[in-house]
Amino acid sequence: MTTSHITPASGVRPEQAPLGTPVPSVPHAISVSLPTFKDNVDYEEAAPRVVQAMVSGYPRFFVALKVKELIAICEKKFGKPSEACFLWPSRRVAERCRSFLERYYTEGPAVRIVEFTIYAPASEIRPGAPKQVKVFATFFVKEAHGIAKQFWQHAGDIVSSRLATHCLRWLSLKAEEDTAAAAATAAPASIRMPRGNRHYSSSASAATTTTSAKTPAGADLTGAVSSLGLNDKEEDDEDRPVEEAVDGMDNCDYEVYVEERYGRNLDLSFAPKAKVALRRRIASQVAHHVRSNWNGASEYVTEDDVYLYPTGMSAIYNAHRIALTLFPERKSICFGFPYTDSLKVLQKFGPGCYFYGHGEDADIEILEKEILEKTLGEDVKEEDKIVALLCEFPSNPLLKSANLVRLGELADKYGFMIIVDETLGNFVNVRILEYADIVVSSLSKIFSGDSNVMGGSLVLNPQRKFYKGLKAAMETEYEDLMWVEDAIFMERNSRTFQQRIARIDENTEALCEFLKAHPKVKEVYYPKYVTTANYLTHKVEGKAGFGGLFSVIFHAPNGAVQFFDALPFYKGPSLGTNFTLACPYTILAHYYELDWAAQYGIEKNLIRVAVGLEDRDVLLGGFQEALDAITDEQK
Template identity: 35%
Template structure:
């Protein structure tokens, strides 16, 4: 069980975590491998989204899929130095965790850039390589072939440190597209892998994030060298960190380890599942392009963005953004009409239980019936609910369950990883298990030191989950009744179907979103709220952000069209005592009143 010190905030027996608001740009937590960064004011969030250099330059790090870590940037420079081209044009590069990931990125860039005549390429559509078929000779696609040897987009590898890269012409569009691959697919090089590579090659560090000057001692709780990390009594030394992590997940879910697949991030689980679901359709019909993907309910932004790219889902995507009864009826009509007109195939339906940030739940029983009838997979992201709170496996509702282990499973916020559980209780789950087992990139490129950090961090996951469930429900209840709060999006209030999937001893999770009443200044409230503020969720410390601004700043009209307001504030509850959090939220609300609350005007 957890042991807490008797302080304002209960602190686990590990280095101090940020239970208060921190200075702009500070890593959250204060660690070289932090997965979040402090954006303590509303202005700093807007400045970050607007590219304000005063704000951007103050950030020491960021969420790993959105901001390249200083170690990753330095590793990119090493590749450019080691692999100069034979021509006279400048190059840029993107580092990837496996050769297969680099080849997938190469195929993505060739299709997105060279087919549009960027970078000097003049390749025909027939020269593209399907992302789902890289290193997979067991599946045939009618539209896929080998990449051109004349391509200016090339793969390079430094075998001694097992790091790979795609090099491409140094053009703005190319850099943007490479970053899109990194962000959407989550196939990234972690800061630990990059640090270990630089150390192994004897490269001095150009920049640190927790010490300045760099000659100082950096703050690192879990080092990048797996051999230097002390083991615990609950970790088997005879097995790799990856296998230890899989066994731990197996113990929580009652699923055999051969149905559990690890990858370097949460988004990489969605990408891996999409590729497998498309291969299922390609084995049945090579001309199907792997089937059209379906995104059901308003999802985390990159799920929809990935499925919307023809490089990842060549047959396109159908988006049902409300995920309500009307969308369910519409989905059924679309499936029936497409089957009658052209026998269209579908790869997978992607949804979340509950959704981020509106905490809503789809009717999985109805979706399961449609999936079986029209032969597509159901892939559920359970990161917000997590597999200790909701059952999607034994019930047979999901064919694959995708989880960002970066969040509450880790909790500390200093390691990034993801897991896919293929369901042994469904036909497609069993097929996907056999299919994913054929992938040649071991553990999806999850670095061993990251897996080991995840094993250490997750040893008390059940205890932390129970505590956060309890505190989050108390805080959500309090704010739900508070006169200064307009709406609280929390499964207990907005997702009546959640309890159908809830385990007997499960809770509602550790996340909710709020919208303040019109007499409250949301900007002042955010600025005054004395908790950690920045991107990500599922940390042992409460973490708050104006989610819509961070995720949809340049498409606010799109978010609003799906009932996601610009001023929505997302709250990920940590291990602090409820009374401490209640006091902080109460103070921020009290000091943010623009005027007395006005009575509601009757429409009659």
């Protein structure tokens, strides 16, 4: 059984995706189907039946197969038998990975970095398009692979699946051209070499590289690159219908055909314009919400204050890293229970952090007395001061909204920055920037919606006192690492984000009202019901809603399992998709620290739901069906 492409506004539910397959069933999907509660538990325990079924996954947790293929080429060409590697989009990122390994894995030999340059084949050279692509391999002993994977997961400055696919395609075409050139040289002049189909050049591979290890260019890589299996016909299919042209293609064929042949993706030379469009779109949305009593509201933030990153976690990691360039000895504060990797970033990069996991108003007074009051005075050491406070608005998965007004007052009084992750609130619903020094967001979520591209953004507040220092740090530290094809897709997907958010807000509120009134439901976590006053303080006037995410727990001991297994919508990691997507969040995010998470109200059997664009009746009917499956109610 295969998944079908989702039409979110349809009255028909999508068929359930098989375990381990992409969600949605498109190239570069960023979620994966884990359709039962046990599948999620077995995924965390690395059960063979789940591991063997996985052909996709969230890119920071599951290294995409195309990225693994490119890694295998690098390891074969540049590595030693005792070594493994990860690939990065820049040398600076590779060096930061090396520093992370040297800090957390001290038993192995020196970590080394290899530069891998892949040149465009002749058939791909055109004005404005990239002529070469560089990736950087950090090599380490195989025993340190788990530590390197932590850097990949936490920092988020990853090589995307589209970048890896592009590199593999170039390697393949270059090998084909070299083979054809060699054959032409050896063939008699009277023999005409067959020409390949101009739309479907065959893709099996070799490489042109430059490397700090001085490995000879053109070494044999053909065995490490699998053929894309594209057609090699004389037929010109300029006018062939899509259905006929794609008949019989495998997944890789279809990807190249749709994205390049039929213009779903633009020419790569359009990428700089796509990135400008993204930055302007974000800046205008943020500026539009500034209160009229702020000076220069219409020019409150410009595209020059917006920075793009390859993932949302990269934006968080780099916000923390940039803040530390101003005050490298100071610790951070994590206020509220955040997404798991956000806390790990504060703990593992830099001097460490203080954690206030409940994130409620009462915790602010405790925070001031326990930590902040000790940071004032002439004799206070630099390492005792605070660099920044990070919080989510609202938080994941309990949807709590922090009192940003009060936290901002403390920041001004005690001299630290405020960094807010507004992914769940999103640009349309909440007004955040005027209360923060830095606002970060995962563009992979509802801003994109299609669940087929990763990205993140960071916005600086020009009216906060640390702005000049942060801006100067950005001038020297920032790298644009969003791959060009990802930027083009992100720009395309996000053109309708305001309209989609409005519909999803309405769907989510109706669904939460339905669930909250149901006798089998113990609690619904949703900004309308949780720390409501704080959310309303920052909610944009007018039709803005409460977002598209909620979490739910049930009275019945086994209610979560029965509900989740019966829920007739897609189930997997991620959120902010145009289609409804659910997961047993605590199992996926905190399986090996369940008792610790429970201290902060994160119950083991919590189900998190990201609501999509489906017809409301379809949503209500599907959730009623799942509720009907709960049979062991607690008396």
